[in-house]
Amino acid sequence: MTREEFEKNRRRFGDDIDAWPAPLRGPALAFMALDGDAGADGALDRLVRQAALVEGDDRALAREVMARIERGAARPSLLPRFLVAPAGLAACTAAVLVAATVAGYQVARLQDQPQDSELLALAAGARLADDGGSAIAADPGEGDPL
Amino acid sequence: MSCAVRNDASNGDEELLARIAAGGQAALSELMARHGRGLRTFATRYLGHAADAEDVVQEVFVTVWKQAARFDPGRGRASTWLYRITANRCIDQRRRRALRTFFGLDDIGEEPAAPEANAETATAARQELAIVRDGLSRLPERQRMALLLRAVGELDITAIAQVMGASTGSVEQLLVRGRRALRDHLADAARGRERKSS
Numbered sequence: 001m002t003r004e005e006f007e008k009n010r011r012r013f014g015d016d017i018d019a020w021p022a023p024l025r026g027p028a029l030a031f032m033a034l035d036g037d038a039g040a041d042g043a044l045d046r047l048v049r050q051a052a053l054v055e056g057d058d059r060a061l062a063r064e065v066m067a068r069i070e071r072g073a074a075r076p077s078l079l080p081r082f083l084v085a086p087a088g089l090a091a092c093t094a095a096v097l098v099a100a101t102v103a104g105y106q107v108a109r110l111q112d113q114p115q116d117s118e119l120l121a122l123a124a125g126a127r128l129a130d131d132g133g134s135a136i137a138a139d140p141g142e143g144d145p146l
Numbered sequence: 147m148s149c150a151v152r153n154d155a156s157n158g159d160e161e162l163l164a165r166i167a168a169g170g171q172a173a174l175s176e177l178m179a180r181h182g183r184g185l186r187t188f189a190t191r192y193l194g195h196a197a198d199a200e201d202v203v204q205e206v207f208v209t210v211w212k213q214a215a216r217f218d219p220g221r222g223r224a225s226t227w228l229y230r231i232t233a234n235r236c237i238d239q240r241r242r243r244a245l246r247t248f249f250g251l252d253d254i255g256e257e258p259a260a261p262e263a264n265a266e267t268a269t270a271a272r273q274e275l276a277i278v279r280d281g282l283s284r285l286p287e288r289q290r291m292a293l294l295l296r297a298v299g300e301l302d303i304t305a306i307a308q309v310m311g312a313s314t315g316s317v318e319q320l321l322v323r324g325r326r327a328l329r330d331h332l333a334d335a336a337r338g339r340e341r342k343s344s
Contacts (some may be wrong), residue, residue, distance in 0.1 A: 026274035030332055044325055048297035051278035052191045054183075056200070061182050062175050065207040072208065086241060 001027040017046075026050060159224030166214035174211055181225065182207075185232050188298045192236050192291055194283055198243065202235045209235075226305040229295060233309050240287075274332075281331035289324035292317055 001009075006028060013020045017028050029050070032043035159180065165173035185206060189199035209231055217227050282290055288310070295306045303321075307314045 026272075030274045030278075030336075034329055034333055034336070041325060044328065045293075045297040047274075047278055048282065048293060048328070051275040052187050052282065052294065052298050054187045054190045054196070054199075056183065056186045058179060058182050061186070061200075061203065061207075062178050064204050065174070065178065065211075066171070068204055068208050069211050072212075086238060 001031040003031075006031050017043075160217075160219050163210070163214045163217045163224055166211060167217075174207065177210065178207055181228055184298055185228060188229065188294050189232055189236050191279070191282055191294055191298070192233075192287075193239060195243070198239050199236075202232065202239050205235050206232050222305065222308050225299065226301060226308055229299045229301060229305075230309045233291060233295075236291075277332060277335045278328065281328045284331065285324050285327055289320050289327065292320035293324040293328070296321060 001024075009020060009024055009028065013024075017025055017032070020028060026047065029043045029047040033040050033047055035043075159177065162173045162177045162180075166177065182203065186199060186203050189202045190196050193199050193202070206228065210228070217224065282293070285293065291310060292306055295301045295309055299305075299309075301309065303314050303317050306312075306321075307317045310317065312320075
């Protein structure tokens with residue numbers, strides 16, 4: 001719609017665009033939205049509202065919702081909804097990771113203890129067993145003839 | 147005047163939620179009659195998929211039925227609460243669909259909610275609206291959400307910020323950018339039509 005057409009229609013149908021014939025409203029709002037006047041944002045919002053409008057069956061919606069509510073009341077979910085939502089899944093994954101990390105540290109600590117004692121013994125001058133076993137050889141001085 | 151009407155409607159919504167919390171199914175039906183269309187429009191245009199949007203809106207009202215007692219009028223209007231639930235469900239739905247598409251379980255792309263007008267067959271008015279719909283569908287998700295909440299939900303900046311979990315400043319930015327992109331799209335289409343006719 002050009003400015004001339006818009007002004008002509010305004011003189012004919014008045015300032016209120018909603019009172020204009022339906023086929024002229026969209027182009028008029030588009031013209032106003034692009035015009036850059038103070039009401040341009042409002043015109044664009046109205047144009048978006050008109051364009052976005054979706055027809056639907058409100059009664060069918062009500063029926064479906066009531067049916068879902070009745071189904072939900074009859075068969076409660078085994079899993080809390082929180083656990084199947086993305087946030088719940090993320091929280092569960094984080095909890096499993098933390099638990100695995102803690103468990104890993106505990107196992108590693110238990111395994112490290114003999115190694116620590118071996119290293120201490122080595123530092124004190126003891127020999128490690130040749131077969132790589134965990135046993136520490138006797139004190140090198142022990143049993144040697146004086 | 148319109149502000150007074152809106153306040154009355156808002157109070158009415160709060161009363162309905164109180165009755166729903168007390169187990170009133172008739173109140174839920176009335177709330178659906180008031181907001182079902184707006185929520186469906188918002189979800190359809192945000193998701194670009196009518197069946198998903200229908201599913202989301204049903205889920206929203208089931209949630210309202212279960213959690214109406216949790217609505218706190220001191221924290222915002224009932225419509226803001228409804229749109230917040232809807233926006234969150236839409237985001238979840240989008241993630242589910244993206245995941246299904248990623249694993250090859252779902253090849254269906256965007257399913258337009260209504261047939262888009264063809265330039266040759268539609269009237270000028272329909273063309274204009276189809277161009278706006280096309281422009282909307284091309285906007286980045288958050289700009290589209292902000293614009294739809296403003297235009298369809300008729301929420302103010304503060305309410306949009308509550309729904310989107312963003313600051314009012316960033317909502318203003320989203321609206322400015324979204325409107326600019328939509329205007330550019332409309333202007334491009336108008337120029338294209340002029341070239342065609344000349």
